[in-house]
Amino acid sequence: MNIYVGNLAYSLTEDDLANEFAKFGEVTSAKIIVDRENNDRSKGFGFIEMSDDAAAQKAIEELNGKELDGRNLRVNEAKPRQPRY
Numbered sequence: 312m313n314i315y316v317g318n319l320a321y322s323l324t325e326d327d328l329a330n331e332f333a334k335f336g337e338v339t340s341a342k343i344i345v346d347r348e349n350n351d352r353s354k355g356f357g358f359i360e361m362s363d364d365a366a367a368q369k370a371i372e373e374l375n376g377k378e379l380d381g382r383n384l385r386v387n388e389a390k391p392r393q394p395r396y
Contacts, residue, residue, distance in 0.1 A: 312367035313389040317356040319343065320380035325357070331379060332359045336366025358389055 316328065329341035343357035361367040367388075375386040 312361055312364045314359040314361065314367055314371060315356065315385075315387055315389040316359060316374075317385035318382050319353060319355050319357060319384070320382045321353045321355065323353070323380055327380075328357060328359065331374065332361065332370050335370035335373065336361055336363045 314332070319328070323343065325341045325343050328343060329338045332338050332341070338359060339362050340360040341357065342359075344354045345351045346354050359367075359370075361370065371386050371388065374384055377384050377386075
């Protein structure tokens with residue numbers, strides 16, 4: 312399952328994010344989106360992929376609204392990207 316994670320602290324690393332979700336199950340990837348035009352600074356959101364949907368759902372329920380590095384996370388299942396025309 313692909314999970315959207317928003318309202319991330321700018322100082323948070325992909326490893327920090329992966330470690331937080333690994334408490335619930337295997338994390339297959341963690342990616343924080345960066346602004347290439349602004350010194351590769353975090354845009355404050357990212358994506359986690361977990362191999363087990365049940366573990367991913369549990370992580371969403373437990374981490375949505377949880378404080379991490381002074382910010383309350385917004386966590387939900389990622390929606391497929393809509394093509395731009």
